[in-house]
Amino acid sequence: MAIKITLDGREVECERGMTILEVCNKQGIRIPTLCYHPQVSKTGACRLCIVRVNKTMFKTACTEPVVDGMNVISCDDELIFIRKSLLNLLLLEGDHNCLYCEANGNCELQSLCHEYGIEIPPAGDIRNVRTRDVTSSEGLRREENRCILCGRCVKACAEIQMNRVWDFAGRGSHAHLTTHIQDVLGDSECVQCGQCVQLCPTGALSFQTVYGRGLEWELTKKSSICIYCGVGCKIDFSINPQGELVRADGALDGPNKGHLCVKGRFGFDFVQSPKRLKTPLVRKNGELVPTSWDEALNHVADRLKQIKTENGSDSVMAFTSAKCTNEENYLLQKFIRAVIGTNNIDHCARL
Amino acid sequence: MITAQQIKDVLETYGNARENLLVILRELENMSGMNYLDKSVLIQVAELMNLPPSAIAGFVEFYTMFRSKPRARHVIRICKSTPCHTMGAISVFDSVKQVLGIQEGEATPDGLFYLERCECLGVCSVAPAMMVNYDLHGLLTHEKIVSILSSYRNNPVADGWGSGEEIDAAQTILPRTGQTIRLLENIGKIDPERIEDYTNSGGYRGIRKALSVSPADVVSVVKDSGLRGRGGAGFPAGLKWSFVVKGDMQKYVICNADEGEPGTFKDRILMEGNPHLLLEGMMICGYATNATIGYIYVRGEYRRSIDRLQMAIEQARASGFLGRRIFGSGFDFDVFIKEGGGAYVCGEETSLINSMEGFRGYPRYKPPFPGQAGFNNNPSTVNNVETLMSVPMIMNRGALWFKEVGTVTCAGTKLFCLSGKLNRTGLVELPMGVTLREIIDVHGKGILEGKAFKFAQIGGSAGGIVGQDMMDTPLDIDTLMRQGATLGSGVILVCDETTCPVDFLLHTMSFFKHESCGQCTPCRIGCAQLEKTTMNLAKRIATVPDLTGLKTLATLMKQTSLCALGQSPIMPIETMLKYFRKDFENHCNPDYKCAACDASLSRFFTGTH
Amino acid sequence: MTNSIREIPVSEAFLIIGSNTTENHPVIGAMIKKAVITGGKKLVVVDPRKIEMAKYADVFLQILPGTNIAILNGLMHVIIKEGLHDKEYINSRCEGFADLEKTLERYTPEYVADICGIDDPEMIRKAARILGNAKPMAAYYCMGITQFKSGVNGVKSVANLQMLLGNLGVAGGGVNPLRGQSNVQGACDMGGLPNVFTAYQPVTNPDARQKFQNAWKIPTLPEKPGLTIVESMNLAIEGKVKALYVMGENPVISDPNQHHVIEALKSLDFLVVQDIMLTETAEYADVVLPGCAFLEKDGTVSNTERRVQVMRKALNPIGDARDDWWIITEIARRMGVEWVYNSAEEIFEELRAVTPSYAGMTYERLENELLQWPCPTIGHPGTQFLHKDRFARGLGLFTAIEYTPPAEQVDPEYPLVLTTGRLLEHFHTGTMSRNSKILDAIVPEPYVEIFPNDAENYNISDGEIVSVSTRRGSIRLKAFVTKRPKPNVVFIPFHFHEACANVLTIDALDPLCKIPEFKVCACKIEKVYP
C-alpha cells in the first residue's frame, strides 16, 4: 500500500514496510552505511545511517520503517557532525592506516572518511590489540585491528554460506570476532567460501591472493562464468596490470546471487599455471616436441583423412567436453558428423 | 574433569534447545569444581546442541559469570559499583588480598579461592559487599572477612543459602512507620515458601477478579490506575499491554528481574519476600494480553530469588493455580524461570529477550518492539518485577484506590533503595512525589557520622546527581525528567562531603565501559573514551577542554546509541558538571591533591580492564 | 533441472538423494540449507555417507551404495499405502500408475530396509510422510543416482516419485539433477552425444538429418548412432577404432578401470588431445593442441537449470594457445571444407538456427536477460520450469522398476563396498583445482574414508598409508578414520592421479545410457608394512 512521506522537503510516495534507507536509495539519495548490506539481514549497529525524523528524532535509516506523514531529513549540518564523529570514533578504535592495507581504494570506511572530510585522525589511546591471523587459513587473512565490528562477516557466514563460523566474542570495547573456541580461522569449520571477505567493508578480512598483488585502482574488472560445477556462478574477476588474476567476487546478477564456493573463489590459478601448454606438440621418435600450428594442424588433418579413407568414418571417435563452450561443442559434433561422417561423439556427461 | 556422560546428563535435564544454553553452562561450570568451562567441555556442548563453536565462545565471553580458564573452588567477587565504592569497597579488596595473599585474577595456591571484581550485586543497603560463589555477604569489615573466608575453608557449598543474615529480605525493609506500605505489606509477615500463607492473606484474589471480566477490561483498569513502569523508563503499563499485537500466535509475559542498576535491590526483596505476588501479577498480565506463558528473567546472582520463585511456581502448579484452565476459567497460564549470567545490558528488554533465547545479550533495534516481535519473535510484554507486583492490588482494590497516593501523573507508591552514607539504609515504600529531604531525614535518619550532604545519585548509574537545591523537589518520574534527572529504578545513593565527584564519576564511567555490549559504534567506543577521559581527570592529566569533550561525546552517544545504555552516560556527566564543575576543573591541575582518586587509581585502574 | 535455482525458497520440502550438495554444488547447497535452517522447510537426505546435509535433515536414510531404487520404491510404497499420492494429478496428467502400484506392492519398508541396510523401517515411513505431506517438494540428485549400471532407472524412479506426488510442472517442485561440470548441460544440448544432434534431435530421424544436411550444405549425414566413450575404448582395443580426437577431457583419470583405458589409448593409431595442459591422457597423444582456458575466450555455457550465459574473454591467451573453435575450424578447412567463422557469436548464430530450444536467444539478449531454454522465439521469455500443464510426450509415464543389485557384490576376498565421489576443494580429474595453489594447499593428497570399527578390524589407524584393491587394480593412500561412511563402506575421492580411484572402479555399464558404475564395487583394504 502506498503512503506518503516528506523526504528533504519533497513529498515522495513509498510502500508501507519499506525502510527509510530503501526509500532514499530509490530516490537516489545517498545515505552513508557500513553495517548494512543488502545481501544480509539488518543490524543497525554502525549508526552511520542516522537521519532526522520529524524534526527532533534521530533514527537509523536502515532499520526504521516509513510511516505515513513521516518527515525525513537525510542530511543537515548536525547529521554531518554526527556521522563525522562516529567515523572518528571508528578511527580511534582501530588501526586504520591505508598505506599498508590491501583494501586501500576498496574500503567503505576510507570512502566515507573521504566523503565526510576527515583530515586529521583523532588522538587517543583506547585501542585494544586484536587478533592478527594471516597464515592459519590457506585462502583468508584476518587483520582484526582493521575491524569495525559491523557484523557483515558474521551474517555472510550465517545467512549466505550457512556455516556460522564467525561470531562476536568479548564485550564492550573488548568485543571482537571469533571463529572457534579460542582458535584461529584455520582450525575452524571454515570452508573458505570467502563470502565474509566479499562483504567486509574494510581490510579486516582479505584474500591471500590479493596481498601484494596490485592496488585496487590498478585492477581491471571482468566477469565470467565459473568453470567448475554446473551451477554456473557468475564471477567478477579483478586482474592486475601484469594480467594476473587477483580476486574473484560473486556477481549479484548470476544464479549464485553474489555467492561463491571455495573453488569459484580460489580455483583459477591453473589458467596461468606454468604447466599450461603454450605451443602445439607433435610426437617425433616417441617424444612430444613443440611444433608450429601449421605443421600440427596439417598433420592432424592428413592423418584423420587417411584413417577415414583407409578404415572408414566409424573408425574415428571424438570426445567433446563438458568444460568447453556451447559453440565449441557444436562445432566439434558438426566436424565429426559433417566432415568425418560418423556419429562417434560423446563426452563425460556420465562421469 | 567433567565426563561426556555428565555433559549429556545436564543436557538431558535442561533440554538441548539453544534457549537453555545459559543454565546448562552454569551447571557445568559449577560441576567443574574450579568454576570454569574447559574448552573441551564447550566443544562437546556445541556438538551436542548443534551450535557452532564460535557461538558458544562468543556466549561465554559475553557473560561475566563464565570463564574458560580454571579459577578456584570459590570465586570471590567484590562489588566495586558506586554504592559499595562509596562505602569502602577498596578496603574490602585490601583485606581480602591481604588475608589470602593473592591479587585480582589470581587463585590461592590451594585452589580454594579466586579473586575478581564485579559490578553491583543488589545488596547495596549493606555495602560494601562481596559474593563467594553464590553466597552474598554485606557490611564487610576486616574481621568479618577473615571469619567468612575461614568458614569457607571447610565448607565447599556456596549456593546462595549461605548468605549473611544482613541479606535477608525482611531485614532490609526499614521500619514501616511513615511509609505507605502496599507492596511490602506481606513481606516478613508471611512465609514466602508457603503458598497457604499467601492465599490466606488474600493472595490470588486479584487474578480471580481479573478472570471474571474481559481481558480488555483488565487493560482498562490498569490504564485507569495510571501505573507506570518501575524498571526505569516509566512507560504506562496499561498502554504497553494494549499495544501487544492481537492474533493466534503464542504470546508471552516476561518479567524483567535482571535488576542490575547499581544501587537497586528492591526486586530482590520483593521476589524473596513474596514470590507468589509476582506470579499473580504475571497471570493477570497474561490474561490481559492473551499470553499463556510467562518467563521471569532473574539475574544469575540472585540464587535465593530463583529458588524461592521456583518453589512458588511448583506450589502454584500443584494447587492448580498455574497450568491449564486456571481457577476454573478457560485461561491457561504457566511460568518458567530464565537466568541471567552477569550482564547489566540484559536488563534492557530486547537484550533480555536475546539472552533468553540463548544469544549474546545484544539489544535489538526497535521497532519492532517486543509487543510486536519479542521472545522467539512472538509478541511479548516486558515489565519490571515491581510493576507486575503492583497489578494484583489494582485488580483487588481498583484504579481509584491506587491513585489515592502519588502525584497526578505518577500514581501509587514507589520503592526507594537507600544506600550510601546514611544512618539507616534499606528499602522504603513511599508515595510518588516524596522529597529527598523526607527520605534522608525521616527514613535514612540523616547523614552518617553527622557529616554534610554532598549529593545523591538518583536512579542509579544511568541516573543523575541531585544536589542540596533539589532536597524539596518531588521525586516522581516527570518532575525529575524536567530537571534533567531521572527516578529510574528508585535508587537513592547518598554521598557526603568526603566523596570526590571525579572519583565517583570515574566509577560510573568504568561501569558503563564494562557493561557496554559492544554492538553499536557510539556506545562501544564512546564508553571506553569516556572512561579514559575521566581517568585522565582522576590522574590530573586532563585539561579543561576535556570537560567539554566529555559532554560532546556523551551527547553524541545519547543521540546515536542503539539502546538506552549508551544514551545514559550524558546524565551523570551533565549533572555532575552542573554541581561540581569546580572540582573537575581542580582536577585539571596536575598539582591538585586528591586522595580518593589516588586510592581508586592504584586499586582499580592499574592494568587494562 | 526441470526447475530453477531461484525456486528453492518456494519449495516446502526437499529430497536430496545421491548428492553431496554442500561439497559438489556448494552454492545450491547453501541455498537449500538456508531454506531448511531459517525457512523451516523439511529435508530428507538419502546417501550412503553421512554428508553435511544429513546434519540438517529431518530424516537421514543412510543406505548401502547401489540401493537407490529400492529406497525410492519403498518411499513410494508408503506414500501410496497412506494415500498421500496426488490422485487428481495422476489421473489427469499421467499413465501407467496401475503397473507401478503393482510393482511397488512388495517394497514394504521392512523389505526395503533390509536391502538398504537401514536399521529402523519406521524411518522410511517417516521420510515418506514428510515428502508426501509437503507441497511443492523438490527432488535433487547427482551422480549418486546416475553412476550405477541402473542409473537410468534411478532417474526414472525419481521421476515416478515426483509424478506420484504431483510435483512435476509446478514451481518449487521438480526432478533436479545437479550437473557436475560447468557445461555438461550445454555439451548435451549441442549434440555432443552419439545419438542426437543439437536439442536432442535424433540422428535416426530422417527429418532431422535432412534439416542438418540443408543447414550444413552437405548431401548426407550418418544415421547410425555412434559409440559411447566406454564402448569406443573396448573397440579401440579390438582395433576397430583407430583415431581418437579428445577435446578437453582426461579419460585416463575420469573413466572407470584405468588400466583398461590406457590399454585402449595405446592401441590407437592416432590420438589428438586438445587441452590446456599436458594431461595424463595427453601423455599418450600423437598431437597435442593447446586450447584457450575459459577466461581467455568468448562463448556461452548452459548451467544445470538450463540457463544460458555468455562468458567474455577476460585474459589474453597464454603462449600460443588458440580458441578451440578456431582449431576445429582450421582442421576442417584443411580437410577440404569451406568453414568461415570469425567469432564465437557467429557460431552461436548458426547453432541457434538449428536448435529449437535456443532459437530465441542472441548474445545481446543473453547479456541482458535471464534466459532458460526452451526459448524458441526472439519474443519468448524462456522457461523457468518444465512440464507446466503437460509433459513433452503428453501424459507423464510411470515406469515400474524393480531393484537389481549392483554388478559386483562383496565376498570374502573383497569384503568392503567401495564408493567414489568428489570433494569440496577439488574438481573432477584435478587438472584445474590441483593446479590452483590454495585449493591444493587445503587438500593436498588423496585419502580413503573408513568407518572406525572397520579401521579397527583391519588394524588401521588414522593417517596411515593403506592399500585399497579391487579385482581391477590397487592403489596406496592415506586412511581417514571417520564416521561419515557407513560401516563396511569405504569412500575415495577420485581427483588424485597419484592414487587414482578409477584404477579400482568397475566398467559395468547402464544398458541404456552406458553410464559406468563408479559408485559401487567390492574392494579390500590392507595395512601396508614398510
Ligand SMILES: Cc1cc2nc3c(=O)[nH]c(=O)nc-3n(C[C@H](O)[C@H](O)[C@H](O)COP(=O)(O)O)c2cc1C
Ligand atoms: C541498560 C539497561 C538496563 C536495564 N535494566 C533493567 C533492569 O534491571 N530491570 C528492569 O526492570 N528494567 C531494566 N531496564 C529497563 C527495561 O528496558 C524496560 O524498560 C523495563 O523492563 C520495562 O518494564 P517496566 O515498564 O515495567 O518498567 C533497563 C534498561 C536499560 C537500557
